[in-house]
Amino acid sequence: MPNIQTLDPSASPLNYFGSELRRVREAHGLKQAELGTMLYCTGSLIGQIETTKKVPTREFAEALDQALGTDGLFSRLVSLVLRSQLPSWFRPYADMEAKAAYISTFQSQVVHGLLQTEAYARAVLGVEHPRQVDEVVAARMERQRVLKRENPPVLWVVLSEAALLLEIGGRDVMREQLALLLEFQDDPWVNIQVLPFTVGQHTAMMGSFNLLRFDNDPDLFYVESYDQGHMTANPSVIKERSVGYARLQATALSPEDSATVITRVMEERYGNRS
Known part of the structure; x- marks a missing residue:
């Protein structure tokens, strides 16, 4: 059985994005590779974003909303994610x-x-x-x-x-x-x-x-x-x-x-x- 990484959605905007992506994907009954096919990317990329190993782009978030019908959820979340990548002093x-x-x-x-x-x-x-x-x-x-x-x-x-x-x-x-x-x-x-x-x-x-x-x-x-x-x-x-x-x-x-x-x-x- 695969070892699924547990995320704390409250830890950071990136964690929240990853946990929401996993939640919505599973609610649609999709595997990572299947969602990747829908977005013209690899299942590995989906997994990396779900586990916070890679930061999503705005284009990725907008494609997610379109593919999963999430009414702009990920497009709104990605603004917080990308802001969190700025240096804290900036x-x-x-x-x-x-x-x-x-x-x-x-x-x-x-x-x-x-x-x-x-x-x-x-x-x-x-x-x-x-x-x-x-x-x-x-x-x-x-x-x-x-x-x-x-x-x-x-x-x-x-x-x-x-x-x-x-x-x-x-x-x-x-x-x-x-x-x-x-x-x-x-x-x-x-x-x-x-x-x-x-x-x-x-x-x-x-x-x-x-x-x-x-x-x-x-x-x-x-x-x-x-x-x-x-x-x-x-x-x-x-x-x-x-x-x-x-x-x-x-x-x-x-x-x-x-x-x-x-x-x-x-x-x-x-x-x-x-």
Whole structure:
């Protein structure tokens, strides 16, 4: 008789997802392999998710709901699961980011997480999380859903030219990433400006930071160190950083000129070479 692993649904969102998957599957009289066939995956994958050895993706959860007629149960649960994969120190910021009406960010080295392709995110996150890269990438992709909701926040990104030139993941990954940035040209809620090296000193020399604005709550300033994030609503900090950000926007290239630079770098630096 097989040794069936007992799960404590209250232990974590991942445990709860796995136990619910097993419960609903068995209620339908399905074996793992049979459910796998319905979802075009292996029975082994079903077993790994049921026993919390693998984190489900949103696509998997949505396919489950469709196959088992569970009225969005797993699609709702997977949001909690993926949030739990974020570093504990980052979750408070992620919660506020999801509620913000206006997100302003300066990025000194890499493309902002809300605008990253999966391959680019995998290259960035794989440096610090090589054993959990699937999980943390899935969590980052889940964060990006905020831009696809019915009433998305305004996202304004000032991106250092360094982020275009730092070859993360290889030339193909960079070309795909820059192409994605260009796709936002027609998005009324996303604006991208490149801060060229030629501007010299500027008001964000201390590094990347985010400003969050809300409809009914105080603004927030957020900055990261190596292993933690710092978030504050201190009015003097908000005032100083808001003015500094406005100066960055005025110094950076216009969104139209920025798109021209991104296109040039994409074609000249990362294009096909004979």
